[in-house]
Amino acid sequence: xxxxxxxxxxxxxxxxxxxxxxxxxxxxxxxxxxxxxxxxxxxxxxxxxxxxxxxxxxxxxxxxxxxxxxxxxxxxxxxxxxxxxxxxxxxxxxxxxxxxxxxxxxx
Amino acid sequence: xxxxxxxxxxxxxxxxxxxxxxxxxxxxxxxxxxxxxxxxxxxxxxxxxxxxxxxxxxxxxxxxxxxxxxxxxxxxxxxxxxxxxxxxxxxxxxxxxxxxxxxxxxx
Numbered sequence: 001x002x003x004x005x006x007x008x009x010x011x012x013x014x015x016x017x018x019x020x021x022x023x024x025x026x027x028x029x030x031x032x033x034x035x036x037x038x039x040x041x042x043x044x045x046x047x048x049x050x051x052x053x054x055x056x057x058x059x060x061x062x063x064x065x066x067x068x069x070x071x072x073x074x075x076x077x078x079x080x081x082x083x084x085x086x087x088x089x090x091x092x093x094x095x096x097x098x099x100x101x102x103x104x105x106x107x
Numbered sequence: 108x109x110x111x112x113x114x115x116x117x118x119x120x121x122x123x124x125x126x127x128x129x130x131x132x133x134x135x136x137x138x139x140x141x142x143x144x145x146x147x148x149x150x151x152x153x154x155x156x157x158x159x160x161x162x163x164x165x166x167x168x169x170x171x172x173x174x175x176x177x178x179x180x181x182x183x184x185x186x187x188x189x190x191x192x193x194x195x196x197x198x199x200x201x202x203x204x205x206x207x208x209x210x211x212x213x214x
Contacts, residue, residue: 003179003214009161011114053162054116069176072110107110 004050006091009067010036013052013060022095023056024063032064035083051090058107068096076102113159113198116174117143119160120167130163131170135186139171142190157197166213175203183209 010033014025036051043049057065062076066086073096075086082100090096117140121132129167143158150156169183173193180203182193189207197203 003181007174007176007179009159013160034208050164052116052164055119055160057157057159069114070179072114072177074110 002047005048006050007069008036008049008051008086008091009057009069010051011055011057011063011065011067013056015060021060023060023064024065027063027077029064031080032066032078032083035080036066036067036087039083043087043092045092049087056104059102062102062106065102071096074102074105074107075100109154112155113114114157114176115143115193115198116159116161116164116176118162118164118170118172118174120163122167128167129170130167131172135172136171136183138187139173139185139190142187143173143194146194150194152199156194160197164199166201166209169209169213172209178203181209181214183213 011024011029012033013023015021015023033053040049040051057067059065059076064078066078068090078100084096085097086100118131118136120130121138122128122130131151147156147158148202164174166172171185173182173185175197185207192204
């Protein structure tokens with residue numbers, strides 16, 4: 001596995017129903033990470049991009065959260081329908097998707 | 108949660124015994140991630156460092172693997188006893204621990 005130019009971390013944290021912090025799982029992160037993996041396979045960009053699930057990265061109430069390094073760009077409230085834009089504009093086009101970024105006071 | 112200066116991802120991937128790829132879990136990653144969390148609490152560096160577990164990042168046979176962004180430095184074969192050096196020299200001192208880095212042909 002070569003070192004990727006863009007590394008996407010999709011939060012996969014689960015907490016029990018009723019937990020005060022909620023979780024990205026409750027907000028549909030499995031569908032989001034599945035879509036990232038599907039589009040990754042479609043684009044065959046294995047030498048440029050890596051997609052990895054991860055544990056909690058903080059702002060659970062605004063999930064699903066997706067973090068892209070090396071820039072450290074956090075996307076919050078990501079839906080399945082947002083994944084293509086993140087892939088094409090940011091991961092392959094190198095321009096973060098401003099409308100999906102977490103607020104500056106959150107990250 | 109503020110945006111961290113250093114974000115540590117500790118692979119937490121588990122696979123069944125006998126799986127041909129092995130896994131970081133089989134090689135003791137739980138002890139490594141516990142030690143990162145323990146030393147994180149001890150150092151109270153909450154505004155600088157974030158520690159997160161993650162899914163597979165590739166070189167399973169050389170785990171436990173630990174990845175630090177934004178630099179994208181991969182450490183392989185990390186043991187509990189290596190964690191203090193990564194914390195003090197790299198996460199707080201900004202100098203990667205060369206002796207623990209994954210080989211250049213691996214990452």
